[in-house]
Amino acid sequence: MKSPLPSLGNAIQRALQLDLFGDFLLSERLRSPTPAATPVLTPQPGKPAVQAPVPSPTLPVTDTVTAPRAGDLRRLLLQGTWLTYQLQRSKRRSIGFLINEDGLRVTAPRWVTLADIEKAIHEKQAWILRKLAERRELTARRLRPAMEWRDGARLPYLGNEITLRIAPGAANAAHFCHEANELLISLPHEASEQQLKDRVQAWLQQEARREFNQRLPVFAEKLNVRYHSMTLSAATTRWGSCTSQGKIRLNWRLIHFSPQIIDYVVAHELAHLREMNHSPRFWATVQSVFPDFETARHQLRQHVSADLPEF
Structure with a gap:
């Protein structure tokens, strides 16, 4: 996909x-122009007064x-x-x-x-x-300005935003605090920005794998299909793919999006195990397990690179 x-x-x-x-x-809005007063030229001796020509009314332009x-x-x-x-x-x-x-x-x-x-x-x-x-x-x-990799930065996660917290530590570690909705990253004091990005990315990929492995069996059972394996993808042109052997690849960046969008992609790829195409029968198969797939597909199409942090 x-x-x-x-x-x-x-x-x-x-x-x-x-x-x-x-x-x-x-x-521009259509509105009738306000009639302007008609000026009268001062008559010359022996000649009648003459009205000045009135310009043709035009529609006002509100924007350039x-x-x-x-x-x-x-x-x-x-x-x-x-x-x-x-x-x-x-x-x-x-x-x-x-x-x-x-x-x-x-x-x-x-x-x-x-x-x-x-x-x-x-x-x-x-x-x-x-x-x-x-x-x-x-x-x-x-x-929108690009994300700044610093303490207090906001990071998209499962359709919401979490706060990035950086603390000095001897070893690289990541811990998500659900109560505060914060991701705590421990890094050595001399760590570079790229090291911070790598640690955050590793945590997001870990979360993506966990989320995908929870959702795949649910929709596989609904579709009565079996998949062979699931691997993470970092593709730049696809959110997911499925082979006829049942090998599923899902883009880890889906973890940035809502569970509804993740479910749509999971259902989409598993539906290919019944229809290896994008025919009307395929979309009917997707709809049978995910009735609101059109909304989720539209939402996914609205996301562009500016929505996602660069690693």
């Missing part, structure tokens, strides 16, 4: 190729936006919000949507009318607005 992990920064860009246009949605650099720029109102997009004509036979670093680009055959193009955008507006929200969240995550 594919995953968005640390070196997956580029993979995330590819996976989100169709939702990189959040910065090009203008949050950097427009795409090339193509025919157009705007379309979607649910009270103005969407700026780039329209490009081509020899293709259908309307295509592409999101790149410049925003939304719509490519359409020369013979397709503008009305049909806008109709196609309206038909996909739910998808567009959903992807916009995902893009904004992704951008916000990337702006």
